[in-house]
Amino acid sequence: MKSWQRMAGLALLIVSGVVIQQSIWVLRLLDAGQPGSGFMPFGLGVILAVLSLLIIFKNLGPDEKPVPFWPSRAWLRPLIALIIMGAYVVAFDDLGAVTSVVILVSSWLFVLEKKSVVIALGTGLATGLVVYVVFEVLLMTPFPRGILF
Amino acid sequence: MFDFAGLLSGFQVALSPVNLLWCFIGCALGTAVGVLPGLGPAATIALLLPISMKMGSPVTAIILMSGIFYGAMYGGSTTSILLNMPGEAASVVTCIDGYQMAKKGRAGAALGVAAIGSFIAGTVGVIGLTMMAPPLAEFALSFGPPEYFSLTVLGLLLATYLAGASPLKGLAMAILGLILGSVGLDPLSGAVRFDFGIPDLQSNIDFVTLAMGLFGVGEILYTLEGSEAASILTTTIKNVFPTMADLARSGWAMVRGSFIGFGVGILPGGGAVLSSLISYAIERKCSKHPEEFGHGAIEGVAGPEAANNSAASSSFIPLLTLGIPGNASTAMIFAALLIQGVTPGPFLLKEHPQVFWGVVAAMYLGNVMLLILNLPLVGMWAQLLKVPYAFMAPMIMILTLVGVYSVNNSVFDIWVMLVMGVFGYMARKLKFDLGPLLLAFVLGPIMERSLRQALLMSHGSFNIFVTRPISGVLLGIAVLFVLGNLWAARRGAKQA
Numbered sequence: 001m002k003s004w005q006r007m008a009g010l011a012l013l014i015v016s017g018v019v020i021q022q023s024i025w026v027l028r029l030l031d032a033g034q035p036g037s038g039f040m041p042f043g044l045g046v047i048l049a050v051l052s053l054l055i056i057f058k059n060l061g062p063d064e065k066p067v068p069f070w071p072s073r074a075w076l077r078p079l080i081a082l083i084i085m086g087a088y089v090v091a092f093d094d095l096g097a098v099t100s101v102v103i104l105v106s107s108w109l110f111v112l113e114k115k116s117v118v119i120a121l122g123t124g125l126a127t128g129l130v131v132y133v134v135f136e137v138l139l140m141t142p143f144p145r146g147i148l149f
Numbered sequence: 150m151f152d153f154a155g156l157l158s159g160f161q162v163a164l165s166p167v168n169l170l171w172c173f174i175g176c177a178l179g180t181a182v183g184v185l186p187g188l189g190p191a192a193t194i195a196l197l198l199p200i201s202m203k204m205g206s207p208v209t210a211i212i213l214m215s216g217i218f219y220g221a222m223y224g225g226s227t228t229s230i231l232l233n234m235p236g237e238a239a240s241v242v243t244c245i246d247g248y249q250m251a252k253k254g255r256a257g258a259a260l261g262v263a264a265i266g267s268f269i270a271g272t273v274g275v276i277g278l279t280m281m282a283p284p285l286a287e288f289a290l291s292f293g294p295p296e297y298f299s300l301t302v303l304g305l306l307l308a309t310y311l312a313g314a315s316p317l318k319g320l321a322m323a324i325l326g327l328i329l330g331s332v333g334l335d336p337l338s339g340a341v342r343f344d345f346g347i348p349d350l351q352s353n354i355d356f357v358t359l360a361m362g363l364f365g366v367g368e369i370l371y372t373l374e375g376s377e378a379a380s381i382l383t384t385t386i387k388n389v390f391p392t393m394a395d396l397a398r399s400g401w402a403m404v405r406g407s408f409i410g411f412g413v414g415i416l417p418g419g420g421a422v423l424s425s426l427i428s429y430a431i432e433r434k435c436s437k438h439p440e441e442f443g444h445g446a447i448e449g450v451a452g453p454e455a456a457n458n459s460a461a462s463s464s465f466i467p468l469l470t471l472g473i474p475g476n477a478s479t480a481m482i483f484a485a486l487l488i489q490g491v492t493p494g495p496f497l498l499k500e501h502p503q504v505f506w507g508v509v510a511a512m513y514l515g516n517v518m519l520l521i522l523n524l525p526l527v528g529m530w531a532q533l534l535k536v537p538y539a540f541m542a543p544m545i546m547i548l549t550l551v552g553v554y555s556v557n558n559s560v561f562d563i564w565v566m567l568v569m570g571v572f573g574y575m576a577r578k579l580k581f582d583l584g585p586l587l588l589a590f591v592l593g594p595i596m597e598r599s600l601r602q603a604l605l606m607s608h609g610s611f612n613i614f615v616t617r618p619i620s621g622v623l624l625g626i627a628v629l630f631v632l633g634n635l636w637a638a639r640r641g642a643k644q645a
Contacts, residue, residue, distance in 0.1 A: 001579075008579050012321055019328055019343075027342060035604050037335040037342055040597045044327050051321040058317070069578065070374075078370040078574060081546075082567070085366075088550060089563050101551065105543045112373070113539040123540065131551055140203075141555040 002059040004069050009055035012048060019045035080112055096146020098136070102128035152283050159506025163514055168212055171204075172511050175213040176518045179220020184228055184530045185541070189238065190221035191477035191587075192368055195360035196545070198485060199552040207489035208507040214485055215508060216515050218478045219271060219461040222421060223519045226263040226454050227530050230256055239421030239457035242429045246442060246449030253445055261391045262399050262447055263454040264523040270407035270455035271516040274462025277411050279509055282498070286470040289495035294602035295613050299623035301596040304417040304473045306627050309585045310634055319585045322576070326589030327596065329354060336594065337601055349561040356484040357556050359590060362566035363583050364477070365549040367573020369542050390524070391447075399451035402432050406455030414460025415467060417475035417588070421457035428456035462512060469493055469505060473592065477584045480591045 019041050023029065027038030088104045095103070106124030109115040115123075135141045162168060182193045194214045201210035225240030230247035243263065250259040292300070309319035332343045333353030344350040391399070406428040413424035432452040433442045442449050467473045472494030474480040486493050491501050498505050523530070553566045576583055607613035615621045 004579055008575075008581070012325070015325070015328070022343060027340060028338075031338065033609060035601045037338045037340040040600060041328060041331050041342065044324050044331075048321065048324045048328070051317060051324065054317055055321065074374040077373040081370060081373055082571065085546065085550065085567060089560060089567070092554075092560060092563070097551065097554070101547055104550075105547060108543040108546070109539065113542075115539070123543075127544065127547055131547060135551055135555060141551075142558060143554075 001067055001069065002061065002063050005059040006056050009052045009059065012052035012055065016045045016048035016052060019048070077112060081108070084108055084111070093144050094146055097143035098128045098132050099146055101131045152279070155283070155502060155506045156279060156510060158503065159508075159510030160513075162208055162503050162507035163212065163510035167206075168209055168507070168511065169514070171209050171213045172216050172515050173518055175216020176220040176515050176522060179217035179222075180224035180519065180522055180530060181533055182217060183221035183224020183226075183240070184533050185536075189364070189368075189478075190218045191360075191481060192364040193217050193221075194478060194481040194485070195357065195364050196548045196552060198357045198360065198481065198488070199555045201485050202488050202556065204489075207486060207491045207501070208504050208511075210485055210489055211482060211504065211508050212511040212515075214482050215465070215512060218482070219458060219512070219515065220519055220522075222271075222454075222458045222461045223264065223267050223523045224530060225457075226267075226450070227260065227523075227527060230259045230263065230450070239425050239460075240454075241422070242425045242453040243450055245429070246444070246446050249443070249445035250447065250450065255445065258391045258395050258447070259450050260527050261524060262395060262451045264520060264527070265391070265396075266399065266403040266406065266451040266455040267458040267523070268516055268520040269403050270410055270459035271462055271519070272513070273407040274411055274414070274459040275509065275512045275516065277459075278462055278466055278512070282466055282470050282505070282509075285466065286495045286498045289471050292471075292495065292619065293617070294599040294606065295617045295620040296623065298596060298599035298603055299614060299620040299627070300471065300473060301592045301599065303623050303627040303630075304467070304475070305585065305589055305592060305596075306630060308417040308475060308588050310630065314582070315580065316634060318581045322581055322583065323585035323589040326586035327593040329359065329586070330590045330593030331597065336598060349559065354565065354590075355553075355556060355562060356590065358553050358562045358566045359569055360481060360484070360587060361549045361553050362569025363573035363576075363587065365545065366566060366570025367577060367583070369546055369549075370570060370574035371577045372538070373542065395447055399447045401435075402428075402448040402452035403455040405431060405435070406452040407459045409452075410456035410459030410461075411463045413456070414463035415475075417467060417473060420464055420476045421460045424456040424460040425453035428452040465508075465512075469497055469508070470495060472497075472595070474588060477587050480587050483591055 023038035023042035023045060027041065028036030029038050029042055030036050084104060084107055087107075088100050091103070092100050102124040104124075105127045106120045109120035109123055110117060136143055163172065178193065179190060182190055194217055197214065197217070201213065204210045204213075222239055225235060225238075226243045226247065229235045229240040229243035230251050233244050233248035235241045235244055247259045247263070250256065305323050309323050310316045328343075330353075332350060333341065334351065335342055341351050406424075409428045409431065410421070410424040413427060414420060429449060429452060432446075432448045433439050436442065436446065436448055438446065464475045464479050467475050468479045468483060472483070472492065474483040474493075483493055486504075491497065491504055549566065550563060553562050554560070556562065573583055576586075603613050604611070613620070614624055
């Protein structure tokens with residue numbers, strides 16, 4: 001896990017670098033002698049840089065007992081879930097909110113949870129109905145209509 | 150001084166049919182959330198933020214969310230006792246002796262003592278809140294920008310050190326939260342910060358988007374990694390009313406837990422988890438039978454459960470009187486109040502007394518509701534554990550995706566939420582605590598505004614933060630706290 005902690009530290013160091021750069025070059029540290037819009041972000045960037053270096057140095061060296069970060073392809077299900085959610089967002093405007101919900105829930109249950117087509121589709125349709133009633137009818141959220149509904 | 154008139158007006162507000170209904174819904178939902186592992190009160194409140202925006206009344210919205218928060222403290226003990234799996238982080242300690250009691254056929258007594266202890270402690274907590282909040286709010290009226298800056302620094306430091314296992318990582322998350330809070334329009338100068346040419350980033354990152362991403366999507370992704378198939382302990386829950394002997398043994402534990410929880414809960418980051426740990430340690434020291442701890446000692450259930458409930462009530466004190474949330478759940482409630490146009494802090498009692506007293510009165514009522522929900526109906530809650538997570542996960546996901554869109558009708562917000570979800574997932578994998586990040590995101594604008602206003606007052610001199618007495622004391626406590634922790638860590642490293 002130490003290598004992953006070092007990578008996390010490195011990621012935070014990069015973030016701090018970007019923040020410091022933006023604070024100095026794009027924003028203003030001082031504005032007519034007073035703290036400008038870049039003043040606090042600059043300070044935060046410096047503190048974050050120090051902390052991320054400490055995280056990196058604290059995790060130098062090999063692990064005493066190496067533990068896989070993702071044992072037994074544990075990354076697969078979260079990745080599939082993210083792909084399904086990403087597809088939902090892409091299709092959201094074109095297919096409409098309720099239709100997208102039905103498709104998301106059905107594909108989630110069918111692909112990810114290995115449920116039968118009947119159960120997946122039935123649950124999807126039920127969820128779509130609940131979303132329609134709660135959000136469109138009761139809360140009057142202006143969802144995109146899409147091509148189907 | 151006890152403000153009876155204020156409290157009575159609060160009961161008038163809380164006893165309205167609408168508020169009573171939402172109080173009940175909040176308590177029931179909170180209990181359910183507490184029972185079900187994987188979905189904490191912070192995540193649930195985040196999911197309901199978009200719905201709370203449509204409620205129209207800030208009192209009703211906060212009554213609902215408060216009910217979820219302290220309801221979860223009640224419900225968390227159910228899975229701890231029946232499954233040896235805490236439904237809520239604050240119920241971890243209850244697993245130790247509660248599950249052992251269940252294995253000996255005393256699940257009912259354990260659940261009963263947990264519920265009664267929670268009720269007593271919750272009542273103590275709310276009475277303490279009623280008595281302490283008004284004078285504290287009065288005192289806080291003397292706070293200016295330097296005091297607020299120092300208070301937010303102290304609050305964040307305490308929350309970072311007390312809440313998580315690694316102060317270094319917690320501090321890094323807090324700083325990241327402060328940075329995320331500065332994305333968008335600078336409220337003082339109007340300059341746009343960190344938009345990188347993306348027009349949607351010119352308005353600040355929405356709190357709901359961040360919270361639902363970190364705690365909703367992140368939690369789901371993390372849980373999807375494994376398949377936790379928990380089976381309900383095959384024991385019948387008979388007689389949830391403890392015997393007189395049980396009450397005699399656990400009575401003082403409940404009282405001690407109530408006061409421990411109240412004191413610790415006021416501290417930012419202190420909260421329910423820390424208070425339950427401290428209570429367990431103290432009960433073990435005070436017990437005439439310390440050898441029974443770990444094998445089904447009833448005090449080991451009564452004390453921590455009382456502590457976590459009392460802490461849940463007292464954590465509202467810094468939120469409502471100082472405008473400083475102490476944990477992720479109260480940070481959500483803070484955001485909900487802001488969304489409703491109510492600013493928590495010392496002026497809340499003066500400008501919106503019906504909100505303050507309505508919420509306090511609802512907490513009294515909620516306590517009674519929770520006792521009824523958790524004592525005779527505990528068997529019903531245990532049945533919830535049979536709902537397969539395979540169906541719950543997509544429902545929660547839909548709530549986050551649809552909910553976040555409903556806030557600003559923005560697809561960009563959904564993408565931001567997904568990015569935050571991935572970040573939250575990786576942070577959990579790498580054992581980075583997300584609570585400080587959320588707290589810092591909420592406190593960041595207050596901190597920056599106070600800092601810049603204070604420096605304007607002092608013509609750029611930082612001395613103002615130490616020369617003003619209250620600010621100086623607060624910063625001094627913060628410095629001492631950090632130095633104390635560093636010294637303790639160095640001593641621990643030398644001994645090792």
